[in-house]
Amino acid sequence: MNVVNEDKLAKSKKRNQSIAFFILGLLGYFIVAILLIILSFIVYKGISVINWSFITQMPEDGMTKGGIYPAIIGTLYLVAGSMLFAFPIGVLAAIYMNEYVKDGVFKKIIKQMTNNLSGVPSIVFGLFGMSLFVNKLGFGDSILAGSLTLGLLALPVVIRTTEEALKAVDNTFRQASIGLGATKWQTTRRVVLPIAFPNIITGLILSVGRVSGETAPILFTVAAYFLPKLPTSIFDQAMALPYHLYVISTSGTNIEESRPIAYGTALVLIIIVLITNLLANALRKYFGRKVKMN
């Protein structure tokens, strides 16, 4: 047996540990730092324009003055519309995939396709949406066409998170239910879904976050450059926050003058995404408790 210098070994072990901790810590702080820099930059630049009238008034003077009210409302409509479309389809598809389809080539292909779909650039969704919903189905540039396009974009995310949520449900719950003579559907509806629900909700809200920030898919399907009124039906065009931001910082009537408004818009967008994420957490906790109470 070779003799180990205990002291030396302990020291070198300690040193290695410190180095590893230092590097890992540095990387962690680095990421947080970048995030903080971006956030504080936008807050710093945008906070001055934010006030009640900014979020409740129409844009004025070629969008160099006034508020962004129609863009906020437009974004909310689009998010709601896309979720109305993507959520039921996505969840049902995931249930079918996870609970009913047997392992095999068919399942593999569908899985691969879903994964590919989530990798497709969003501008391609925009083009697809334009040719199918706007032109072919004749919806025109409208909230309906935009919502459907965004819904398509969100679909893979919803399917995947729902599938993960279902997979996380221990198999013995299914076996216990089926062992009592329950059918697969009874098992899914009464046992599996309630357990998976908190995680499904989380997935849904994360996809809301993603959808609300997209520009490309709405570019050709719904977004209006400037619209001094609110949409009155789903066949109307609408403004949307990300597109509004794009417009006033690249092709506005007076880019320099509308700069503060751009930052203000960005800040509002970030706040909306932040709120949805917080909501996701709160809902998960709420339903997590509720599942246990029922």
Next chain:
Amino acid sequence: MPQIEVELQNLKSEIVLMWKLVSDQMKKSMECLAKMDKDLAEEVLRAEKKVNSAELRIDRDCENIFALFNPVAIDLRLVMALLKINSSLERVGDIAASIAKFVKKSDGFDYLSLITSTHALEMFEEASDLLDDVLHSFESENSQLAEGVFRRDKTLNDLKKDARAVVIAQIKKDPENVEHCLSVLSIIRKLERAGDQSKTIAEEIIFFIDAKVLKHAPKSDEK
């Protein structure tokens, strides 16, 4: 090696030590009877304490193994067999000691002629050999060897029957010394019982190895 294996090995070597101690006692006791040597008798009586403390230690070890390792199957049979072998060995040790005690307390009477005519020493030797034989069968885990002990025990029983007749004849011839004659008869009885203990040990060895229970099995003609 699992810990229970270690414990069982320890237990086995303890019992072998005890066994050798008892076997030693038998040999010494036999020698002191042959020579009516009171000093040697004293030595045997002193060593008896060692046998007793070894018995207690093995008992305690068996108890611990039962409580802590929950032995099953062959392990269980081994510990159970050792527990019984332990008490049998202690009894054989007692017999050796009680014969030494007899030598120590003997008066001037000439026992040797009666001991010779009853073949008591041959019985002693046989009993002592039996003990060594079962030890051998235990150490080599050979149950056939143990079975051989049953035959040898029979010879011992036959010897005892003959010896009894000799003693009875002697009493008739010399009624003055009835007490002395009875003492010799009791030694002979004890030796026979020592042989019985070896037989019991052999039965335990067979139970441990083959899981066969020979106790209370219908016997061929005995007595």
Next chain:
Amino acid sequence: MYKLESKNANVFYGASQALTDINLAIHSHTVTALIGPSGCGKSTYLRLFNRMNDLIDGIKITGQVLIDGQDIYAKGVNVDALRKKTGMVFQKPNPFPKTIFENVAYGLRVNGITDAKFIEERVETSIKQVVLWDEVKDKLKKSAFELSGGQQQRLCIARALAIQPSIILMDEPTSALDPISTAKVEELIHELKAKYTIVVVTHNMQQAGRISDSTAFFYLGELVEYNTTKEIFTNPKNQRTQNYITGRFG
């Protein structure tokens, strides 16, 4: 007639064989322990009796598995009805995310029973059978997750009993429980034996000794030895069984 029986039962997962030619017969009102190292096929064997293996993709089963002399893998067998003959209890207590009451009522409700009074009575008898009634009678409307692990497991047994099976299959029912809860479940198994036929998979050999009448030792998908528990634990006939139960395996 035997309560449970398998004749040359083979199970394949895809290309690999999980069980090979298992022949075993179990009398009614007995407790049978299935022992063996992990992956030996004992859990798969247990799940043959309620066709729970059917849920696994790519599984193939040959040979015969009989309950009360009827081949349960024969064509035309109503699997849902068959599963009602057996109650199953799992390794980790897995009450449903429902109230204590609804957990036990679940099996009745999914089988189309709506009579509230009947359900109430059945729930009460079932919970009483597992000696849990006094502990939960005041909180039947509370979540089952509020119970301790041992109570949850007894609730799961009550849930299985509610549909009045004649067979109870248990897959390591106490491996997640503390010793006191384990003792309670074991005691319960002794009591349930009077009414049910029980098959228990266990990794705890002392437990097999304590609760079962017969023991089957599985190794590498084969049934190595099947005998009375007494015989297995005092004088196993097969060297592999002996090595396994005395802890000298591999």
